Amino acid sequence: MTAFKSLSVAMLKGFIRDKVTLFFTFLFPLMFLVIFGLILRDVGTDKTRIAVVGDGQIVSALRDSGVLELEPYNDENAAVQKVKDGDLPAALIVRGQQLDLRFAQSDQVGSATVVGIVNGFVDKANLAATGQPPRFTFAAEKVEDASLKPIQYLTPGILSWGVAVSAVFGSALTLVSWRRKQVLRRIRLAPVSATAVLSSRVLVSTGVALVQGAIFVGIAMLPVFGLQLSGSWWLAIPLLLLGTIAFFALGMLVGAFAKTEEAASAAANIVVLPMAFLSGTFFPVEQAPGWLQAVSKIFPLRHMNDGMLNVLVRGKGIEALLLPGAVLIGFTLVIAFIASRVFKWEE
Amino acid sequence: MTEERSAVVVRDIRKSYGGLKAVDGVSFTVAEGEFFGILGPNGAGKTTTLEIIEGLREPDSGEVRLLGESPWPRNVKLLPRIGVQLQASSFFEKLTAKEQLQTFGSLYGVSAGTAADMLELVGLADKANEQENKLSGGQRQRLSIACALVHDPDIVFLDEPTAALDPQARRNLWDVLRAIKARGKTIVYTTHYLDEAEILCDRVAIMDTGRILALDPPAVLVRGLDAPTHVTLQKGVMSVADASAMDGVEEAHEDEVSLTISTRRPAPVLSALAERGALDGLQVRTATLEDVFLNLTGREYRA
Incomplete structure (x- = not known):
């Protein structure tokens, strides 16, 4: 050999x-992925639930539309109690042609939504009952917007962070x-x-990074998390390798200065943790204030994150690798040069 | 002894750290196949001397030749011919004894099978699949020595291989060192155990404060000392006055448990004691390297 x-x-x-x-390389980042992925899974996608007592034309129309989730109750008092307890924003009580909506005053957004929706259905039914053709027509259609579901930005962010951490600590x-x-x-x-x-x-470090990538993406793609990969996902592989080498070089620099393993651990954490928070590992950096976004541009992890996001889930092509690739290569050269200057064979 | 046939030639090497002269003009040669000991207390300059010879440090002045070549700067041609065991147990993390040997062996192009055979030599064959950190101190030292020998070098450098071992482990290691010598290797080793050097070494250099104080076979050093032999008897076998009156006795004194007689002519003293039937519990202690050290430095040897 x-x-x-x-x-x-x-x-x-x-x-x-x-x-x-092994724990800090695979399970620890995965814990973040699972926890954040589950906590943020249903953000913005929840349908409003209301209590319904009785049935009829309006209730069927509401049920068919799927706009609201209906929770049937036999007893009016039980339904109203649910609203009073703050469990549901509103209760719809149907007595033949008479519809009563009891809503919670505290949950103004929720109840306003419910009032608007129910009102709309009642108006529509009334209009239909008159037999008149509508003067104004209204159509609504879904648009896939650019804002991402949490798992879509969490996966590239936590993957970049996990790779960075294990490369820095490993070396x-x-x-x-x-x-x-x-x-x-x-030697x-x-x-x-x-x-x-x-x-x-x-x-060894790059091999570990590839395994990390496969595991993280694989788990994020499970139905419970629902990551959707773009067609250009494979462009993440060169980015992953460049990032690993860059952070490996950073670890060599940390290791050149640290005398003990404990000191090296602490120093690596001081370098990696702030960088992770400011580079959009746990939240999309676009939500941060402008000055913070500017600051985060000095971190290689920010550029690795951006690149990962663009190729893994946004479906951008090879041009999305140019800036992150250049930044990571430049970072590697500078840091590796400094590390080689301060490298010591012995204590 | 001509220098061409010497494995190691050291000429007047010096090394200072700040104001401290760690090595202060050391010269010696080691013949091929010789077991050479450098001994002295901690801080005597043994390790620095060894590191300069191994090519790990550059001397401030002086010259080193290993098998006719200079070890400094890093001499890649020479490296396969020397084996070095460092003071710390230098191992790869989480590898078994066999894997450690195979990894070190591969750095020299040694096959995995040959590397594993080394375990036999150091008596660790039954520990082949134990991880290094599960081995005892003595087993780790033996593994460390096996790692130094894995590429079959001509010269082996061992830095305090028996330090911090219990007496049984030390004796086991002596057998390993003797086996290496039997393979015709040149061994240069440091120790601060004088008794051990006396038993193992062909020649020893006694170092203190960066200098070599004496260099000879242990027996010659001890004989040259002209120190008295101490004969110890059980207390009450004879009186101090009777002992002092015997032919050849220089001095006799008694403590709570024993009577000690000092003599430079032990033969007539021992036969006189035998005639009197006074041999019960008799012990004879001749001078050791410790006495040599005491004589050379004027202070007690403290490892």
């Missing part, structure tokens, strides 16, 4: 056998622990090039 191959195998085994690392901790345990010295005493050592570690 060549030194490159066996070092790669050695590091891969070390990675797979380290349960803590920083390996470097520090190898230097502290004198493995670096031991330097063998006829093997620094390139072989470095490239085998990069290979």
